[in-house]
Amino acid sequence: MNYRHHYHAGNYADVFKHALLLQLVRAMQRKEKGFLYLDTHAGRGGYDLSTTTLLPDGRERAPEWPAGIGRLWAATDLPADLAGYVAAVRAFNARAGGRADELQFYPGSPWIVQAALRAQDRAALCELREDDAEALAIDFGRERRVSVQRLDGYTALKAMLPPPEKRALVLIDPPFENATEFADIRAGLREALARFPSGTYAIWYPITERTKSDRFLREVADSPFAPPAVCAELQIAADAAQVRMKGCGLLVLNPPWRIDEEFRRVLPVLAERLKQDAGGEARVSWPVPER
Template sequence: MLAYRHAFHAGNHADVLKHLVLARVLRYMAAKDKPFRYIDTHAGAGGYQLKGAQALKNAEHRDGISRLYGRARLPEMLADYVNLVREFNIASDASLDAETQAAQRADKGYTPPLSLYPGSPSIARALLRPGDSMRLFELHPADVRTLAAHFDGQRGVQILHEDGFAGLKGQVPPQPRRAVVLIDPSYELVSDYGKTVASLREAVGRFAEGVYMVWYPIVRRVEAVQLPKRLAGLAPKGWLHVRLTVKDVDPQGFGLTGSGLFILNPPWTLHQELAAVLPTVVELLAQFEGAQFEIEEQPA
């Protein structure tokens, strides 16, 4: 949907869950010598100005990354994610030369002001190695221009001004046969739920070994409630489903109360790692007494 701009929501609680898990999955993949591909069906702009007009309209980051940024003694998995945001802010400071940026990254006691938030492609770029590759789909003309400028012809990165639902088919199986696929549409159109299932079904049929991550919003919509069950039917080799609820519905009974991730072929360590870190995430991001997380898993 071309009216949707993620800049209005950058760094919110949903981004925290999505990028916390994405970073861990990518680190798991990078622990093996064999190259892999990262495929993002709805890549967005790659990075967002938290002090820009769009982000400040609702300032959703204040109840997301801003509650974590700069905190000491976070659990290792959460600290790793926050450090990626820290390093993105350092690397994006055009006033600093490369030597100063390297010194600031090395100084773990230094935390720059939080003015920028990395999108999923930037989280991935920070963790991929030489030899790994990226395929980034984005339909919005302004965001795809920003994405292209952000990556500026970097080796191994292809930016595709195409529909990611349709384009995923042509990206799997990759060579070599290792990949992480992130599917995270806005779901502002109800049809996105069906397109997510259809696109994933076709991709899994072509490449069952891939790690597929599907993000979805926790909202009072029947399609959102049914989505995890529909995705479970597509998993030939096991799945993990995590949900994070941090706020109550609005007075009319609506609103984004949290989000979920459904992962096909998850790393075998992920359930235990999430169970250890999510109590802290709930504690820091909770906006009402009913804040909670849930993890379900069906092993391969």
């Protein structure tokens, strides 16, 4: 599984992740004090959806955005939080040179969050790949509240926490190219929470085999370092469907107050709009209940 390739941009997993990420940012901003947004695997700032990719046999690979943001782009009946997310995509599309009536450019999490920052907030974008880090540096070089680091995401958890603000929203969104990724996340969380136990940590993960993601959630919940944690999941197809990634989830440690209620306002709409068969559904749970 490789989420660097631009043909994944704007797919259902991006819609889910970015819509909920904006909710988290707004929840953090309910307090006047500023915070650090730390993106451990930032990728690129944005993607040109009109660029094509060829498969090894020379055939053109079908883009995934029509079954993702494409299903929300023209909607006029979305809940306020989802409408705000689509507005952010529209603003980036216009900024990148797209037409108002046509989706061509899709923002990554760096631009999604940067556009929502207040004067007292700041962002640190970490990316290990040289080409992506250089692209981020070009995109955000003039943004006073944004810094770009060519740095391994798990190293960033040790190097950049705790922040001077004493408040942080950390997005851990690795590409899941390695079989050890879930274990790497747990180790990174253990280190981060030891250094900065009050931070809010949002971890995106794929659902390919239900047992893998369930084991990850169980191991986080059973670990002695785990603070309260809420989990939101979106499944677009039944377990038996011939879809490799049937869903995805966002696990939030130290979640902002009542964020579970805000997730519940948008997840049923996402499930209905993005499902690929009758097995599409969404859920919110508390692997580690609030004390």
